[in-house]
Amino acid sequence: MIAIARRSLVCATAIVLCTFIVAGCASHPARQPTDQGGNHYAPAESIIVPDGDSTLVAGLRRALAERGWHLIGYSGDMTSGHADYAAMARRAKYRLTLMGTPVGQCHNGDPSFLYRIAIIQNKDGDVPVAISGADCLTPILGEFSTDLDQKQLAPIPRTSTPARTAQ
Structure with missing residues (x-):
């Protein structure tokens, strides 16, 4: 009889603890992603x-930051499988891919590069910006900035509301 009562007490205690845990989780809002500094950010504002x-x-990085993007660093080993791309899509709308090989120096002192730069949408793989070639640093950055502006590639702020149309 005592064993049955003890078992019932343990089960009741476990049920109460589980209820508290579930209630505690349900009462807190979902966490937003945070960067390495612990700052909250919205994936739509991030690259x-x-x-x-x-x-x-x-x-x-400077060209993107000047346009309001929240930057999240990554290394190549983060992109080894499908699950990695899905995780990136939850953290940021886009990712910047870059192949840049220094090939010399320009007359103005800038380094020159053989380069391939792309911005890829993490959700579906769309590539709104892709540039490649061989040039000096300043023209490469100019072309990249021009493409960002022409494609109107800018973060979507959390506080924005849809524009109203006149009726």
């Missing part, structure tokens, strides 16, 4: 960019 400290990477 995943390659790690690195080359002048080309720095210039591309």
Whole structure:
């Protein structure tokens, strides 16, 4: 009789604890993604960019940041499988891919690169910006910035509301 009562008490305690846990989880809003600094951001305002400290990477990052993008760093090993791309789509709307090989120096002192740059939409693989060639740093960054502006590739702020149409 005591064993049955003890077992019932343990089951009742487990049920109460589970109820508290479920209630606690349900009462908190879903967490937004955070960056390495612990700051919250919206995926629609974010773009995943390659790690690195080359002048080309720095210039591309600067062009994106100047247009309001929240930048999230990544390394090539993050893109090894389908699940990795799905995880990126939950963190950011786009990712920047880059192949940039230094090939010399221009007359103005800028480094020159053989390059291939693309911005890829994480959700469906659409490529709104793709440029490639061989040139000096300044013209590469100019072409990239022009493409961003012409394609109107800008983050969608969380606080924006749809424009009303006159009726």
